[in-house]
Every structure is written in C-alpha cells, then in structure tokens.
Amino acid sequence: xxxxxxxxxxxxxxxxxxxxxxxxxxxxxxxxxxxxxxxxxxxxxxxxxxxxxxxxxxxxxxxxxxxxxxxxxxxxxxxxxxxxxxxxxxxxxxxxxxxxxxxxxxxxxxxxxxxxxxxxxxxxxxxxxxxxxxxxxxxxxxxxxxxxxxxxxxxxxxxxxxxxxxxxxxxxxxxxxxxxxxxxxxxxxxxxxxx
Amino acid sequence: xxxxxxxxxxxxxxxxxxxxxxxxxxxxxxxxxxxxxxxxxxxxxxxxxxxxxxxxxxxxxxxxxxxxxxxxxxxxxxxxxxxxxxxxxxxxxxxxxxxxxxxxxxxxxxxxxxxxxxxxxxxxxxxxxxxxxxxxxxxxxxxxxxxxxxxxxxxxxxxxxxxxxxxxxxxxxxxxxxxxxxxxxxxxxxxxxxxxx
Numbered sequence: 001x002x003x004x005x006x007x008x009x010x011x012x013x014x015x016x017x018x019x020x021x022x023x024x025x026x027x028x029x030x031x032x033x034x035x036x037x038x039x040x041x042x043x044x045x046x047x048x049x050x051x052x053x054x055x056x057x058x059x060x061x062x063x064x065x066x067x068x069x070x071x072x073x074x075x076x077x078x079x080x081x082x083x084x085x086x087x088x089x090x091x092x093x094x095x096x097x098x099x100x101x102x103x104x105x106x107x108x109x110x111x112x113x114x115x116x117x118x119x120x121x122x123x124x125x126x127x128x129x130x131x132x133x134x135x136x137x138x139x140x141x142x143x144x145x146x147x148x149x150x151x152x153x154x155x156x157x158x159x160x161x162x163x164x165x166x167x168x169x170x171x172x173x174x175x176x177x178x179x180x181x182x183x184x185x186x187x188x189x190x191x192x193x194x195x
Numbered sequence: 196x197x198x199x200x201x202x203x204x205x206x207x208x209x210x211x212x213x214x215x216x217x218x219x220x221x222x223x224x225x226x227x228x229x230x231x232x233x234x235x236x237x238x239x240x241x242x243x244x245x246x247x248x249x250x251x252x253x254x255x256x257x258x259x260x261x262x263x264x265x266x267x268x269x270x271x272x273x274x275x276x277x278x279x280x281x282x283x284x285x286x287x288x289x290x291x292x293x294x295x296x297x298x299x300x301x302x303x304x305x306x307x308x309x310x311x312x313x314x315x316x317x318x319x320x321x322x323x324x325x326x327x328x329x330x331x332x333x334x335x336x337x338x339x340x341x342x343x344x345x346x347x348x349x350x351x352x353x354x355x356x357x358x359x360x361x362x363x364x365x366x367x368x369x370x371x372x373x374x375x376x377x378x379x380x381x382x383x384x385x386x387x388x389x390x391x392x
Contacts, residue, residue: 039244041312041320078327079310085235168237 022057022064025143025181032070032177036153037170038082045077054145054181056136058115061107066117070100091158097124104132113137123156134177142182150174200267204371209267212260214374219253220295220346227343247306248316254299261292273366287352294349298342300324305335 032047049071056064072092077083087094104117110133119132134147151173153159159169200206205213226246233239272281306313307323308331314320325331360368 039240039312040314040317043310043312077310080329080332081235081309081311088235162237165237168240 022055022060024184025054025056026184027052027054028142028180028182030177030179032175034173034175036173037166039168043077043079043082045075047071047074048076049074052179054179056143056145058109058112058136061109061115064104064107066102066104066119068102070102072098072100072123090161090163093124121151121156123158126156128155139180142180145177145179145181147177148174200270202268202271204270206267208263209260210372210374212256212263213372216253216256216260216295219249219256220350223249223253224343224347224350243311244314244317247302247313250299250302251313251315251321253295254303257292257295257299261296270371273360273364273368275364284356287349287356290349291353294342294346298339298346301335301339301342305332305339308332308335 030050030052032050033044034046035042035044037043047070051069053065053067056066073087073094075083075086075092077086086092089095092100100121100123102119102121104119107115107117109115113135115134115136117132117134118129120127120129122128128151130149130151132147132149134145137144152171153169153173154164154171163169198206198208200209223246226242230239230242230246233242272284274281276284303313303321304324307325308328310323310327312320313323357369357372360366361370
C-alpha cells in the first residue's frame, strides 16, 4: 500500500516539477585530462580535483544540466616547472581565479547515446561559449559520460602576452572527459518511478 | 690542411672536433650556470631548449671523437716532465672524454625525469631516457651540477697545462692544436728548451 502511494506521489511530482525527472548522478570515478603542445611536443595533463554536478535524462534534455567546478591548482602535467608556471599570473592565475566553471545550456540528441550541448566555460575572467558534444551511456551500475573538446587557450587569456606565440606553447588544447557515474541516491525513487 | 694527424701535428679533423667542443662546452657552462636563475619566461624555455640542443651535439661530437681517436694517429708527446705529471696529463685527457659524455647524458636523464620535451634544434625529436620521476630528476640535476664544476676544474688544469708547455717548456704542444698554426711550428719538437738562456 505504501509502495503504491509512493508511486503515485512520484508520478505526481513528475507533473509538478518536471526537473526532478532528470536523474542526478554522482561521480564514482572520473578523469578530466588535457593535452597541449610545448616547443612542438605534445604533453599530457589532468585536473585531479573537480566537482561535476550531473543531471541528465535522455528523454528530458530540457531538464538536463551539467555544472562542473574545476580546481585549477590541481592541474598536473608531471612536470614541476610547467605546473608551477600554469598556476602563475600568466596562465591560470589561481590566486585570483582558483576555479574554472563549466555549465551547459540547451542540449540536443544526435542519436541514442550521442548528444550536444551549448555550454559556457569560464577560466580566469573569461567566459567562452562552446559546443559540447558528448556521449552518455547507461552502464550496469549507472552511466558513463565521455566528451572531447578542443579549446583555444588564448580565448581565455591563458598565456597571453609573452607566451602568446604558438612556437613556445600551442594554442589548441584538447580536453577529454571520462566520468563513471552512479545515480545519486536521493533522486533514485523519482527516477525509478518514471521507468 | 691534412685531415689526419701524424707524429708531429694534429690533423684538421682532430682540431675541428677539439675546438668545436671547446666553444660549445664553454658556452654550455656559462649558459647552464646562469639560466637557472632566470625568471620563468618564454626566453628561459628557449634558452633551455638551446642548451639541450648544444649539449646533445657535444654528446654526438664526443662519440665521434672517441671513434676518430681510435683510428687517428696521435702526435708524439712532448716529454721531459716527471712521470707522474705525464700520467696526470694522460689521465686528464681520458677524464675529459668520460665527463663530456656523462655530462650530456645526465642532462638528458634530468630532462626526461622532469618530463620536458627534447627536440634537437626544434627538428629531431629525441626519446625520453626515463619516465617522469621526481627523485631521479633531483639526483640527475645534482649529478649534472657536480659534473659542471668538475669540468670547470679540469678545464683550468687543461689550460694551465697547455700554457705551461707553451710558456715554460716552450714546446709546440699548444701551437700544434691551434686552428691555423703553420706546419713549421711542429718541426722542432725535439728541442723544447732551445730558446732558454
């Protein structure tokens, strides 16, 4: 009886607040990697601390939204000198801008697992609009989100001025996201009611 | 000029290798000891890249010298010194080979452990010798530094030895290595003290 009541309540909730339809996810494991070019040679790096708030439902893209905070001080390219420089004034300037923020706007489905979002990324004091193509696939214990975008570091004022030449540091930076997600427990009942 | 050396003089190849390495090593020492204190800037990275390229060149030239030394005859030693001094002179020259080969390799290991790119004059990409490793990076840096001071010390001994031969013994040891020395300079090696009062 109580079970049925819960189901009714959940269904009711669906009408009252459409946004709860989309499931919230928590990151189980994830990688946020980037690769750039220095003196003509590619290097790999990663952000070791970032907080993804993922709300997604392939059937309710209007209510789906990613909001990710990235701690720029956690950038690691396995090179002390480079990592120190990255934190400095000329690059991320973590003293003034410790975090980057990525937020999606409207989303479109390309097929069952491929999507594209209009998104904004803020690094330092620059907010840049970008297309964010991603895949979102259900897995046995949640979902997997992957994406790859290429950014122009100069659009964010990263390494402007003295470092602007692409002979020292390439302008294009490829960013790769790989998140293993679990359904966040609090929203689980509403989400299960829906299916 | 004759490419190969003979009993009285150094050939063009030996001289060219000697002086190219000499200029490169002095430049590397001056650059290496000053560039570490520079503030991080693109110029600093470029200077490091140049230092690495020249260093790798020295490594290649030293290996070439080692090979050339194996097939090229050596001019007669200007004798007359105490046996231990003769021994020290020979040991010093051998030590130069060891140091000038170990030096670029320690730099290469340092560069690899620090996870920096290595492109020879921006053209040829050279592989990393080791994986990124902070402890090894520190060790390689210390070795690189100690070797630098050892090379400076040996360089002083080397120049002092050459000047001793030239000014005190008045033989042709220095002159026969000079780039444009005339062949006649090497014609009287047997009488080192002929001008002495």
